[in-house]
Amino acid sequence: MAPNSRSPISGPGQAAAGPYVEVRDLCFAYAGGAPVLRGLSLEVARGRFVGLLGPNGSGKTTLLRILLRLLEPASGEVRIAGIRPADYPAGALARRVAYVPQGTSSVLAFTVLETVLMGRSPHTGALGFEGAGDWHAAREALRLTDTERFAERSLEDLSGGERQRVIIARALAQEPDLILLDEPTAFLDIKHQQAIHRLLVRLRDEKGMTVLCVSHDLNLASAYADDVVLIAGGQVVAAGTPAEVLRTDILETVYETRVRIEFDEASGRPYVLPRPEE
């Protein structure tokens, strides 16, 4: 264990020195499977909105799971605010990092409010009693995601877009510094895709949150993210601004298909068009 001057429960100010998320030479393989991550390295600065792109099976979700301590890396190192996930005391990591998984479904009919209050569980005591502070954080999360009016409805009765906003609200109730999202808009239409991405931008601006969002949608990532990281074969292929990464040569190599890049006149950001004639 490397000596570490920072306390795992130090506030955001103390941790602001280095990059907020540091991944170095990360390797991982599932039991009996081929390696998923092969020496992946990346850094995410505090308060950035980063899009994590890459083909299916490139290791994006695995990376999120390792950041969340759901998986142990085989080798290499991960640090969040300078501390390895495994070195956080129980619950402390969940007070700093929140997760929005791909799809959420429960066998039990929890209401929206109950679901959002679950985000407070890393903050509550052993018996899970909620106090005024927890109540306030849940209310604030409902307000930010514009889900207050569903508060008493069952999660199962909501549409896909509404439900995803509630899951983001649960993540916000954790009051994290870093929010990890795994294809949060995969099953949503363009209205809800944009609404969720605008919300993430707002969280970065208003709350100073660091956002790491796995996406298959190159154009959404380009339109909203500060930086994008392209992963293939368990390694980072390219990282930088959307214009630096979303280039024809890079994308055609990684995705093994022909694409065309155009630029949005207003924002100057690139967007990727398929080339059906090929």
Place this chain on the structure above:
Amino acid sequence: MTLQPLSARRYACTVLFWLALWLLVAAAALVLGARVWVWESSAQLGDALRDALYGVATASVVGGALALAGLAFQALLRNPLASPYILGVSGGASLGVILSSLFVSVLLQPIFGFLGALVTVGTVYTIAQRRGRLEPYTLLLSGVILNAFYAALIMLTMSLVKPETRGDIAYWMMGNVSRFDLQWGLVGLVAVLAVGAAVVFAFLAKGFNLIAVGEETAGALGVRVDRVRHVTFVVASLVTGAAVALTGPIGFVGLIVPHLLRMLLGPDHRRLVPASFFFGATFLVLANLATGLLEGAVAPFPPPPVGVLTAMCGGPFFVYLLRTRWRRTAEVQ
């Protein structure tokens, strides 16, 4: 139901309400069960009260234990139809108890019951797990199959023993609270285990909620999912094994009680754990009282064992759950 978070005060209210209900029903069952008004000598009254108290105490600890075990299995297996009886856990415990009493020692019955229960939980869990997910159909089917398998082993055992013993085993398998031999020590043991389980589960309840939503979500929110699962399976097997050693298998308590409470209180396990413990006790005291009151009605036949009564209520209830809740569960997973 309510737009308020669970504060310590509201929690205490929940616990006290269900505790008070149990005390009320237990007191009523004591008076009615002992037929306090019919006895003329105080010695007769004393005997009747002692027997009634034994029945109330036994029904309470076994009912509380089985309801808690059912609630825990439903949460951890993410299946609202799971219960010790349906998953074969009670069957495994029964086989252990029978083998212990025939071949080892009557005193070791709770331990063999626990081992039978634990082996069953492990087997069901292993069979139903595929690629890290529990398949709801496979889970219930493996319970069905284990139940049939244990029934065969129990019948094999019965075919090998003396006819009197055979009759004893058959009667014991019906699930009976009012026994002729009062096993106060065993009642005490089940009571200690059931209270212990209620306390342990109260501390795991927050984790039960999150695991019911999803194991990955629970892990990301700081729950040690594997640890919660192992502790829960061991504790639920312990109480089921000991409860079965005391009364024989009593079916459907672990299914009916948590579901009735979910309809009243919602799905929050922080409330459901204490409520299931006390209402499980209340429920079985009531069921046992009902069989006692039937005694006069069905004379000269003996009253039906309480396990028969709960199974007769539980069968239709299971069908109801299957028709109303199952579809959603199957879709979800």
